Amino acid sequence: MNILGISCFYHDAAACLMKDGIVVAAAEEERFTRKKHDTSFPINAVNYCLKEGGIVINQVNYIGFYEKPLLKFERLLSQHLEMFPLSFWSFYNALPSWLNEKLRVPSVIRKKLKYKGDVLFIEHHLAHAASAFLVSPYEEAAILTVDGVGEWATASYGYGKGSDITLLKELRFPNSVGLLYSTVTAHLGFSVNNSEYKVMGLSPYGKPAYYDNFKKIVNIQEDGSIEFDMDYFDYHYKMTMPSKKFIEEFGPIRNPTDEVTQKHKDIAASLQKITEEILFKMLNHLYKETKMKNLCMAGGVALNSVANGKITKNTPFKDVWIQPAASDAGTSLGAAAYVHNTIIGNKRKYVMKSAYLGPSFSMGYIKNFLDNNKIAYKTFKSDEALVKMTARLIYENHVVGWFQGRMEWGPRALGARSILSNAANTKMKDILNLKVKHREHFRPFAPVVSKEDVYDYFEIDKDEEPFMLFVYPFREDKRKLVPSVVHVDGTGRLQTTSKEENPLYYGVIKEFEKLSGVPILINTSFNIRGEPIVCTPENAYKCMMGTGIDYLVMEKFLIKREDNPKDMWDSEKIARD
Amino acid sequence: MHHKLYKQNIVHGIYMLKKVLNAIKSVLEPISKVIANVINFILLAIVYFIGVGMVSLAMKLFGKHFLELKKQNKAMENKGVSHESNWQEHTVTKQPLEQYYRTF
Incomplete structure (x- = not known):
């Protein structure tokens, strides 16, 4: 049985092929087009996967897509309905791509791939969860997914047993750890969805002198759930992320060519501290709910390797497995794995021990x-x-x-x-x-x-x-x-x-x-x-x-x-x- | 001999026609892009201000909100610690196959 997983149209487009439950090929589209974080339909990645798998498109039994587009569109419309008339430019920039391709995913897939089979749609955070748990070495594990935003969810937790995944609760937009990190990334003069790891690397140079400032704008509950004061953010209706109030609180946005000062380092350190606090509270709450010693994680925030290295010291979890492609590229693998193992009901037989899934050359x-x-x-x-x-x-x-x-x-x-x-x-x-x-x-x-x-x-x-x-x-x-x-x-x-x-x-x-x-x-x-x-x-x-x-x-x-x-x-x- | 000349003339004519058409295209293409952008802007503005706008204003009259923003602001205003969890119930388990054909 051949399952092709696809993620695209937002960032990090990718494709993954599963043959009889084994991941035989996976690659991000950017590697072929040479366009970083390429969002376009991953035709090159798909072609590579099919070639590596020795099959043609009409031998694919199902295609798994990494999100529910209409649910995501509902969230987008809700933003514009709530923020009317302030969100016009955001609407003007976003809507054409929705009308051209994002709302027509089945027909886009069929046209670009000449595919006549079935396309199945998996919720975004479920695809993240599957990308971690279903290829992990665990028979059962707690699961946490944290990213910017999928359809509505910005974080979700649950557990996996055998070939099944159950997600229990979610945090919803606009309260998002990923978007908080991205907002600060933008404020520090780095590119969003690209350079968050630079802010992480900057943090050890600073002291968390702005921790209390962050506590003003993020209300953190003991269970790790968060609420933002949205007066400090613009991302729910604008193309920019930090608002005027954020700038008043943390200082002007750094120009990318300006020097990185101690103030910027302190902001990065404070952000890292508050991110770790939120994550560890989420994880401790997750452990209370599931009592499982194994943990699987995915979502862009799971690439925060500084926080990851402290998980076993700050939570009761003993073993942690994180999907190497934890950002949206990995959801193509998650979609394929979820279709094969959970929806169709096949027993898991693949553990991802190696990330060497792309093309080689003779x-x-x-x-x-x-x-x-x-x-x-x-x-x-x-x-x-x-x-x-x-x-x-x-x-x-x-x-x-x-x-x-x-x-x-x-x-x-x-x-x-x-x-x-x-x-x-x-x-x-x-x-x-x-x-x-x-x-x-x-x-x-x-x-x-x-x-x-x-x-x-x-x-x-x-x-x-x-x-x-x-x-x-x-x-x-x-x-x-x-x-x-x-x-x-x-x-x-x-x-x-x-x-x-x-x-x-x-x-x-x-x-x-x-x-x-x-x-x-x-x-x-x-x-x-x-x-x-x-x-x-x-x-x-x-x-x-x-x-x-x-x-x-x-x-x-x-x-x-x-x-x-x-x-x-x-x-x-x-x-x- | 006449045939050859005739063929050469046709080929030359087609070549010249292509050149002329390409020249016209290079002038009209940027103009058409500008026209397309203007029409897109007008249409999207109509959809936004009339479509989205009317629904938004009507719903706000009934007190309906599409994003939970005021709750956060109010909690912050009170400066107290809200003991309410912000995790929302959203149980996701395996569904029948037909559910996965849906894009929502």
Whole structure:
């Protein structure tokens, strides 16, 4: 049985294919169109999924769509009816896309895919819940989903047992943790639905001096439910988010080109504190209601890895599993899983142990690309040679683009489309920023560590963290060994890997350990600033040649940037945030 | 010989016609976009101010609200701690297959 899940038209369009209960392919549309957070119908992602699954569209039994469009439209209309006549410009901007495609989803799907079968609609937060629970390792678990907003719900909780999910209660628009975080993101001069993680990374530099200010605008109950004073927000009727009253309270909106001051850092710290307070109260309430030790989470707010790393310390939950594509892209997987397991009633048999669900490229394909474009390269004779050479290049403080196997699913680079460099070099953060990433100075780089060494380096209560969704403190005595991946508060958003999960990636780490004594590398996403993570060999080569990446290891091929001067270009000229 | 000349003339004529039509298109296209935007604006403004506006004003006369805003503001105004949970009942369990064909 083949189930195709689709999410699109809001942000992070994606597709996922489930064959007989196994996720065989999943990808975000942005990777193909090179348009970050692409909202359009994910035709490229769908085509990839079908190709990877070895099927054509008329072999798809059901398509699962990630929300109920008419319910969402009801909420949108309610906003305009409530806020008339202030919401005209928002109405003018939104309505055409609703009339053109969002209200005509079944016919859009049938036309674009030439599909004649059935389309099933799953409520948005249910799709989030399914994306976490139905592919988790748990037979039963409590479930919490928290995001900006779906149809009406901004958060919901319940539980899963076997192949069934029951959601019990929800928080409704306009009271939304996700929208609060986005409002502050906008106020701090960063882009909404794109840069919330930057605010999270900024927070350790500040003190929660504005905590009481936030308490004025957010009323938090003991059960974690919240009420906003909507006088401080504009998002329910305007294209902007913080209102004049918010600006009076927290100061003027930061221009993106202005310096980030201590005040901004303090606002970020206060926001993080209040977000964690809300989340932990929600989770403690959820535990009281379900008494389950396992927890599954999804929704955009579940990407707040700083909060995630504190869950087991602040709640009774013992084990936590979060969908790697926790934002809206993951709802395509959730929709497919819900159709297969819950609606049709099939027993679950798939656990998501790996996020490597995207396209891979054969040696033949890559060789043709290199030869046709007259690119100078060398070929490794064996995996051993590849691993040894890559480790040596990293040890010698080169920046290495790493392109291996199937592309990752979700926003994190996890050793398939990564940039790797020397975490032990105190200057490597500056080198990476100067040569390649051009990021804000306050943003940390993330570590990848071999699974068996994680306890030596981190204060962590489990031995694996494959999806880079949790932040943990480094052990104090180890911080000076890997200065380039230790954040200002002594933490790191780690990824663990093992020989079974990713043999080459693991091999490079172990070889690097032989040279340096440290089994940790910097792992950052392989992309030009402002672009999605690379997908194809063409993207990877173009990224290397447009930045300061020194070497590209693409399957068994080694390409040196300096050997190909004809293809050099400056990506900063087109980069945008 | 005449045939060849005749064919060449036709091909040349078609080529020139294409050039002229493309030139006209390049002038008319931006104008048509402006006209489309103006018409869209007028139509959406009519829908908003008459359609949405009339319903909104009528419902407000009956005291109906579409978003729960005043409740929050009132709670904040009182500056007390409201002990009421804001979680709302919304039980979602497995439904019969037909329910999932609905977009609402």
